[in-house]
Amino acid sequence: VQLQASGGGLVQAGGSLRLSCAASGRTFSLYAVGWFRQAPGAERECVVATSRSGGRTYYAESVKGRFTVSRDNAKNTVYLQMNILEPEDTAVYYCAAKFSARGTYYYTAKEYGYWGQGTQVTVSS
Numbered sequence: 632v633q634l635q636a637s638g639g640g641l642v643q644a645g646g647s648l649r650l651s652c653a654a655s656g657r658t659f660s661l662y663a664v665g666w667f668r669q670a671p672g673a674e675r676e677c678v679v680a681t682s683r684s685g686g687r688t689y690y691a692e693s694v695k696g697r698f699t700v701s702r703d704n705a706k707n708t709v710y711l712q713m714n715i716l717e718p719e720d721t722a723v724y725y726c727a728a729k730f731s732a733r734g735t736y737y738y739t740a741k742e743y744g745y746w747g748q749g750t751q752v753t754v755s756s
Contacts, residue, residue: 632656632745636726641751642716646754650711651725652747660684660704663731666711667740668722668752675725677738679711683731689738693719716754723749 638650648694654662665680679700680689688700697716702709727743737743 632659632662632728634726634728634747635743636724636747636750638711639724639752641753641755644717644754644756646716647714648752649714649748650713650718650724650726650752652709652711654707654709654728656703656707659707659728661730662728662745663736664700664702664709665727665729665737665743666700666709667727668720669725669749670722673722674693675740677740678724678742680736680737680738681709684733687734687736689736691738716752718754718756721752723751723755725749 633655642689666678667675669675678691678694681700685702699712726747729743730747
């Protein structure tokens with residue numbers, strides 16, 4: 632599967648962005664998906680993850696209540712709605728996919744074999 636992340640940009644603190652992760656292939660519904668971010672000098676961290684149906688999700692503590700993940704398997708797309716953005720959210724955001732069993736999500740980068748190219752999110756104070 633090939634992934635294409637988009638939707639990043641420059642936004643003021645308190646603003647919102649919606650990232651999209653579009654996938655190729657007809658079996659995207661069999662893949663768990665994670666959104667990761669990496670700030671300069673920092674390790675890549677998982678912010679959200681979703682099972683292949685979207686029925687089970689994981690959120691990092693730092694984004695709970697502000698970020699929402701959803702997916703539309705008919706459109707082969709996973710979305711990351713980011714609200715109340717903070718300067719600390721500034722990073723390159725990546726989506727990743729893993730062929731998985733039903734009801735499973737993964738929040739460590741090493742689990743994922745497919746990665747998108749990343750989209751920059753910059754939040755100004």
